[in-house]
Amino acid sequence: MYQSSDAIPIFLNGRPMKVAVGTTAAVAILQAGDKSRTSLSGEPRMPLCGMGICYECRAQVDGRMHQRTCQIVCSHGMEIVTG
Amino acid sequence: MTGSADVIVVGAGPGGLEAAATAAEAGMRVCVIDDNSSAGGQIWRSGPGERNPKTERLLRRLEAGRVEMRFLSRAVATPAEQVLRIETGGRFTDIEYSSLVLATGGRERFLPFPGWTLRGIYGAGGLEAFVKSGFDIHRKRAVVAGTGPLLLAIAAHLREAGARIVSVVEQVPAQRLARFSLGLLRGHVGKLMEGAAYGLSIAGIPYRTGSWVTSASGGEQLEKVMIRSGSRILEVPCDLLAVGYHLVPNIELAQLLHCELEGGYVSVDALQQSSVRGVYCVGELTGIGGVDKAEIEGRIAGLAASGQSDGAKPLFMERDRHARFAHDLDAAFALRDELRNVPTASTIVCRCEDVSYGALVQCRSWREAKLHTRCGMGPCQGRICAPATKFLFGWTSPAPRPPLFPAEVETLAHTTDVTA
Numbered sequence: 001m002y003q004s005s006d007a008i009p010i011f012l013n014g015r016p017m018k019v020a021v022g023t024t025a026a027v028a029i030l031q032a033g034d035k036s037r038t039s040l041s042g043e044p045r046m047p048l049c050g051m052g053i054c055y056e057c058r059a060q061v062d063g064r065m066h067q068r069t070c071q072i073v074c075s076h077g078m079e080i081v082t083g
Numbered sequence: 084m085t086g087s088a089d090v091i092v093v094g095a096g097p098g099g100l101e102a103a104a105t106a107a108e109a110g111m112r113v114c115v116i117d118d119n120s121s122a123g124g125q126i127w128r129s130g131p132g133e134r135n136p137k138t139e140r141l142l143r144r145l146e147a148g149r150v151e152m153r154f155l156s157r158a159v160a161t162p163a164e165q166v167l168r169i170e171t172g173g174r175f176t177d178i179e180y181s182s183l184v185l186a187t188g189g190r191e192r193f194l195p196f197p198g199w200t201l202r203g204i205y206g207a208g209g210l211e212a213f214v215k216s217g218f219d220i221h222r223k224r225a226v227v228a229g230t231g232p233l234l235l236a237i238a239a240h241l242r243e244a245g246a247r248i249v250s251v252v253e254q255v256p257a258q259r260l261a262r263f264s265l266g267l268l269r270g271h272v273g274k275l276m277e278g279a280a281y282g283l284s285i286a287g288i289p290y291r292t293g294s295w296v297t298s299a300s301g302g303e304q305l306e307k308v309m310i311r312s313g314s315r316i317l318e319v320p321c322d323l324l325a326v327g328y329h330l331v332p333n334i335e336l337a338q339l340l341h342c343e344l345e346g347g348y349v350s351v352d353a354l355q356q357s358s359v360r361g362v363y364c365v366g367e368l369t370g371i372g373g374v375d376k377a378e379i380e381g382r383i384a385g386l387a388a389s390g391q392s393d394g395a396k397p398l399f400m401e402r403d404r405h406a407r408f409a410h411d412l413d414a415a416f417a418l419r420d421e422l423r424n425v426p427t428a429s430t431i432v433c434r435c436e437d438v439s440y441g442a443l444v445q446c447r448s449w450r451e452a453k454l455h456t457r458c459g460m461g462p463c464q465g466r467i468c469a470p471a472t473k474f475l476f477g478w479t480s481p482a483p484r485p486p487l488f489p490a491e492v493e494t495l496a497h498t499t500d501v502t503a
Contacts, residue, residue, distance in 0.1 A: 056434060
């Protein structure tokens with residue numbers, strides 16, 4: 001679907017991975033099979049609404065806490081840390 | 084930091100872009116803000132490196148004018164009369180305006196059911212957005228469920244993206260749907276539904292009307308959903324569930340500005356002006372009616388906000404037709420009572436604060452629920468659970484207070500430098 005030359009290197013929880021150009025941080029999390037956060041009662045949660053409303057996709061991006069990863073397009077070397 | 088504009092447009096979807104382009108063509112200084120990283124809104128969202136041709140055409144009209152576009156930006160507060168506080172990447176700007184056009188669109192309505200927090204369950208529009216942003220769903224078995232005219236189109240798109248659509252599940256009974264479809268087959272949404280239904284039926288995908296998801300289960304990941312279909316209960320194995328119950332308008336900013344509401348939507352006059360002078364509302368805010376309605380309302384608001392009210396008059400009749408259509412759409416896809424019995428005591432209703440149905444059922448109002456359970460007090464500020472509790476319990480939630488979204492301390496603490 002995408003050419004590998006278009007792939008962007010990022011880090012998800014310290015692990016290097018490559019995503020296609022235009023991939024959002026939320027999709028990188030989904031694609032890797034990770035959770036985006038842990039709920040108050042300890043449930044793993046994944047992105048839900050895809051449009052910046054629900055906050056289920058929030059994670060740390062490049063050192064900034066509680067970012068809505070569905071609104072952020074992956075950039076070269078981006079570091080995403082999920083809870 | 085401060086700035087000023089003749090017209091601020093909040094929301095760069097079809098309605099907002101049309102309003103902005105129309106005002107800019109009349110020589111207005113326009114500022115467009117949007118929460119997303121690019122223009123087009125949810126409906127014209129495009130994949131990596133692409134852009135919807137309709138968005139493209141509107142952006143070209145904007146480029147010719149005095150227009151400032153601010154993406155990844157949100158209106159968080161109204162620090163003074165005719166001043167909007169906008170946060171971008173943790174920094175805020177106060178912008179003074181003469182007219183304000185709200186085109187904040189809608190969001191999916193989610194209704195809770197047992198298991199709905201499992202991996203593999205997404206909003207219907209949500210999953211479509213993820214797919215457009217690179218999520219690979221090749222060969223995944225997907226159920227598309229909920230209600231609304233978009234379900235079929237979403238199912239068709241997911242299929243194009245490589246998913247195996249197991250079933251499309253619509254809670255509206257077939258009879259009501261047929262009556263409704265006959266009335267609108269000539270309209271955009273009718274064509275959309277008809278086309279998608281045709282494509283899916285060719286592929287042998289069942290469109291189950293009068294049916295709804297009663298629960299989902301699995302270990303680490305969704306494995307199956309239970310579907311109530313007439314008198315039967317069906318067990319449907321699947322990897323993905325895309326579920327949404329039509330749309331609700333994003334009225335929070337309009338509420339913060341004290342715009343009057345009626346039936347859950349913002350009341351507007353013939354020129355799209357709300358009860359607050361100089362504040363215009365277009366698109367889903369005034370009734371869930373889709374792109375065509377948003378565009379013509381945006382055009383009317385753009386004309387009105389740039390002193391060309393007379394030029395808007397020839398558009399009223401068509402706009403009124405779209406407004407009636409939005410009304411019919413709400414009636415056609417009204418939620419059935421049985422959906423209120425779907426959650427069990429342990430079903431999470433407020434996902435931010437993990438508040439269960441069992442805890443909420445003991446409360447008598449939204450206010451009491453907030454005080455006793457923290458329902459609606461998490462970062463989404465009730466945007467997901469308030470529409471659900473409105474349906475489940477009949478609760479109404481009061482107008483929001485600033486900040487409209489979780490904001491940086493500096494944004495909250497600062498008084499405005501603008502002397503409006």
